[in-house]
Amino acid sequence: MKSLEELKAIREKMKRQMEVRDNDENTIRVVVGMATCGIAAGARPVMTAFLDEVERRGLTNVSVSQTGCIGVCRLEPVAEVFVPGEEKVTYVKLRPDMVPAIVEQHLVNHNVVTDYTIGAAE
Amino acid sequence: MKELSLHLLDVAKNSVTAGAGHVDISLTEDDEGWLTVSIRDDGRGMDPEFLARVTDPFTTTRTTRKVGLGLPLYRLTAEQTGGSLDIQSTVGAGTTVTARFQRRHLDCPPLGDLPGTIALLIQGSPDIEFTYQHATPNGTAELSTAELREVLGEDVSLAEPEVFAWIQDYLTEQEEQAAVSVDPAAMIKGEIS
Numbered sequence: 001m002k003s004l005e006e007l008k009a010i011r012e013k014m015k016r017q018m019e020v021r022d023n024d025e026n027t028i029r030v031v032v033g034m035a036t037c038g039i040a041a042g043a044r045p046v047m048t049a050f051l052d053e054v055e056r057r058g059l060t061n062v063s064v065s066q067t068g069c070i071g072v073c074r075l076e077p078v079a080e081v082f083v084p085g086e087e088k089v090t091y092v093k094l095r096p097d098m099v100p101a102i103v104e105q106h107l108v109n110h111n112v113v114t115d116y117t118i119g120a121a122e
Numbered sequence: 123m124k125e126l127s128l129h130l131l132d133v134a135k136n137s138v139t140a141g142a143g144h145v146d147i148s149l150t151e152d153d154e155g156w157l158t159v160s161i162r163d164d165g166r167g168m169d170p171e172f173l174a175r176v177t178d179p180f181t182t183t184r185t186t187r188k189v190g191l192g193l194p195l196y197r198l199t200a201e202q203t204g205g206s207l208d209i210q211s212t213v214g215a216g217t218t219v220t221a222r223f224q225r226r227h228l229d230c231p232p233l234g235d236l237p238g239t240i241a242l243l244i245q246g247s248p249d250i251e252f253t254y255q256h257a258t259p260n261g262t263a264e265l266s267t268a269e270l271r272e273v274l275g276e277d278v279s280l281a282e283p284e285v286f287a288w289i290q291d292y293l294t295e296q297e298e299q300a301a302v303s304v305d306p307a308a309m310i311k312g313e314i315s
Contacts, residue, residue, distance in 0.1 A: 002292040007273045010288060014278045034246065036192045039132050040123055048238050048290075051245065055283035064283065066246040069184070 017060050028062045028107055029082040030054075035069035041076035042095065049099035050079070054107075062107055075121055081106055090118040123195060125234020126159070126223065132192045133161055133219055134243055139183070140165025140217065144251045147240070151258040151302055155226035156205075157233075164216040173211050196221060203227035225304050237293035240265065241286050248280035254293075256300055263296035265289065 032038070032047045050064045070078045075092035081102070082088055089112050091102060098116055105111045114120060123129050130147070137145045142165035150158045168176060175181045177197045182190030196219075197207040205222035223230050240254050244267055256263040267280060270289070278285065 002288065002295055004269070004273050007270060007285070007288055010282075010284045011274050011278050014282060014284065018277065034131075034135070034242075036132050036190075036195070039128050044128065044131060044235070044238060044242060047242055051283045051286045055287050063281075065281070066242070 033070040034066040037073035043077040049096035127234035127239040137163035168211040203230040241289040261300040
């Protein structure tokens with residue numbers, strides 16, 4: 001059974017990580033559109049996949065957050081990636097199985113996964 | 123929306139937008155297949171005039187466009203199963219959205235991924251206090267962010283991926299105890315009026 005004890009262990013681990021964590025200027029941000037349009041198109045499993053993948057790889061310099069409607073409902077689920085010092089990249093029509101490639105290639109190795117971007121879809 | 127939990131995710135986000143500090147979510151199932159979903163917040167509330175047209179798809183608070191489909195779709199889903207949607211709201215005090223669904227009705231979507239939904243709600247608004255309870259004749263799944271915060275202290279945010287994963291796993295175990303399966307044969311025979 002999952003217990004609150006495990007949560008305590010997470011706390012200790014996170015505290016240690018925070019001491020070595022990069023400052024905010026170096027944080028890569030991933031923002032997933034989670035309004036009615038995004039949710040109906042399947043944003044929830046995409047969001048979950050980002051969180052799971054970031055946790056699995058132990059990426060301490062990545063923050064994953066939710067936002068409302070990004071404005072291109074027909075291309076949902078949509079995620080935006082902000083790498084400091086680089087142009088914003090918008091990924092569209094996402095599925096959970098596309099997420100590991102984005103995390104590995106873009107967030108870790110800084111190569112945009114061009115096939116999944118809004119530029120490729122339009 | 124293919125799952126009731128997706129509606130829950132969508133409608134509960136209205137509470138976040140309304141500036142709520144506390145959001146209480148409860149799902150209660152009885153022996154006859156009736157499910158009551160209540161989302162209660164202490165956000166800014168709605169005046170009677172706005173409340174009267176809030177399930178009209180052409181009512182929204184957003185400024186970029188004139189349509190808002192969250193509550194209209196939620197109401198439609200409830201009514202399709204023979205249930206109903208009720209919204210109580212007071213300006214400055216908060217809003218309670220209560221929906222009733224007949225789970226054995228053919229048009230009732232499955233509950234879907236409740237642990238993932240609740241975990242994402244908390245992850246998306248780590249500063250709001252959420253309580254969650256899903257009570258069925260088989261058992262109860264519950265979680266309160268105040269309790270988690272006590273363990274995590276002030277340094278660790280509820281938005282951290284590790285915490286998200288823990289909440290998801292914790293609730294999955296609890297939901298397995300409480301789950302009520304719906305017999306498709308009973309649906310087709312129309313045993314529920």
